[in-house]
Amino acid sequence: MAVIEAIATTYLEADAASVTFSSIPATYEHLQLRINARSVDVTQTTGAFIYLRFNGVSSAVYSRHFMTGYGTTEEGGGTAADSYIKPGVVNTALDDAAAYSGLVVDILDYAEDGNKNTTVMSHFGSGLGYNIVGLFSSMWDSTDDVTQIALTTYDDFARGSEFTLYGLKSS
Numbered sequence: 001m002a003v004i005e006a007i008a009t010t011y012l013e014a015d016a017a018s019v020t021f022s023s024i025p026a027t028y029e030h031l032q033l034r035i036n037a038r039s040v041d042v043t044q045t046t047g048a049f050i051y052l053r054f055n056g057v058s059s060a061v062y063s064r065h066f067m068t069g070y071g072t073t074e075e076g077g078g079t080a081a082d083s084y085i086k087p088g089v090v091n092t093a094l095d096d097a098a099a100y101s102g103l104v105v106d107i108l109d110y111a112e113d114g115n116k117n118t119t120v121m122s123h124f125g126s127g128l129g130y131n132i133v134g135l136f137s138s139m140w141d142s143t144d145d146v147t148q149i150a151l152t153t154y155d156d157f158a159r160g161s162e163f164t165l166y167g168l169k170s171s
Contacts, residue, residue, distance in 0.1 A: 003171050004032070009164040015040050015156040021165045022148045026111035028167030031146070033105040037161035038091040041154040046070065047089035047126050048154040050103065054118065054146045058083050061141040068134035085138040088124030090153060100161065101126040110146035118146055 005028075010019050024031070039048035053062075062085045065078035090101040103124040110118050120138040140146075151163065 003169050005167045005169075007031075007165045007167050009162065011163075012157055012159050012161045014159050016161075017156050018150055018152045019157065019161075019163050020148065020150045021163075024110075024147050024149065024165070025167070026145050026147075028111070028169045029109070030168040031107040031110050031149075032166040032168060033087075033103070033107070033149070033151075034164045034166065035088075035090075035103040035105065035151075035162070036100045037103070037153070037163070038100045038158045039093065039153045040156045040158045041092045042094055044092050044154050045094065047101070047132060048092050049086045049089055051084040051152045052087050052105070052120070053084050053150045054140050054142070055144060055148050056150065057140075057142070062138060063141065064136060064138040066134060066136045068132060070132045085120055085136075085140070087120065087122035087136055087138070088134060089126050089132055090124075091126055092154070093158070100158075107146060107149075112143070113145075114143045117141055117143060 041048045060081040062082045067076045087105045088103040091099045105122040108119045118140040122136045125133045
């Protein structure tokens with residue numbers, strides 16, 4: 001049976017440019033982020049991407065593949081070298097002020113003692129005008145342990161957004 005423990009939660013009392021989890025212990029097998037957020041952006045008409053980086057690394061060492069469904073349109077694709085991971089899309093200030101988007105981001109084998117790259121799987125849904133759902137998979141081309149996770153979006157995250165980091169391990 002798996003054990004899931006909350007490591008840290010950030011609830012935004014005011015708009016914020018970023019959310020960072022640091023000093024992440026290497027005592028779990030995997031990490032999971034559960035996000036309920038929105039952006040204050042007023043220019044993105046199909047939602048605002050979240051950007052994720054590990055350990056402050058901003059060079060082109062992240063790759064990703066995605067599948068999304070947007071209304072009646074489906075899309076897929078990927079990149080081989082990006083400076084961030086895009087785990088999903090959140091609602092923006094163009095939506096109802098009470099509408100936040102949910103994301104679940106699994107960070108696998110984040111502390112494998114230099115034996116393998118960290119992989120990420122995420123799924124999300126954003127209702128209202130977007131009606132978008134997506135599945136993303138990504139990789140950080142590094143065997144370093146993940147000790148910090150930084151999240152940003154277009155403009156800022158809106159007040160009321162919530163981010164919880166969990167650790168997962170076998171019992």
